[in-house]
Amino acid sequence: xxxxxxxxxxxxxxxxxxxxxxxxxxxxxxxxxxxxxxxxxxxxxxxxxxxxxxxxxxxxxxxxxxxxxxxxxxxxxxxxxxxxxxxxxxxxxxxxxxxxxxxxxxxxxxxxxxxxxxxxxxxxxx
Numbered sequence: 552x553x554x555x556x557x558x559x560x561x562x563x564x565x566x567x568x569x570x571x572x573x574x575x576x577x578x579x580x581x582x583x584x585x586x587x588x589x590x591x592x593x594x595x596x597x598x599x600x601x602x603x604x605x606x607x608x609x610x611x612x613x614x615x616x617x618x619x620x621x622x623x624x625x626x627x628x629x630x631x632x633x634x635x636x637x638x639x640x641x642x643x644x645x646x647x648x649x650x651x652x653x654x655x656x657x658x659x660x661x662x663x664x665x666x667x668x669x670x671x672x673x674x675x676x677x
Contacts, residue, residue: 568607572611576650580647585640620642621643623638
């Protein structure tokens with residue numbers, strides 16, 4: 552991803568899919584394994600009301616699995632109630648490496664946006 556200004560991406564200069572991938576890796580870095588429902592809950596906790604579109608989340612999880620960033624295991628949502636099959640995701644060593652690269656790359660973008668937002672708050676609201 553280029554750090555050049557993109558007029559279509561003011562906020563963080565990243566797409567929802569890019570942020571979704573980054574945050575999935577972060578969540579799996581903290582927790583051992585998760586299902587798609589867990590990811591949705593965590594995104595809502597972070598933002599208050601935003602979740603990636605279901606297609607974005609599922610496509611991102613699928614792509615990350617295909618890229619070797621995630622390991623996917625079919626299992627049950629609950630072992631007590633063996634009715635609902637789901638995919639459990641875990642980060643792979645390759646995914647851990649990718650997360651470290653993305654953390655460094657996105658830190659610049661996050662710092663830049665914090666600076667811009669602080670300027671706006673100071674200029675407009677004070």
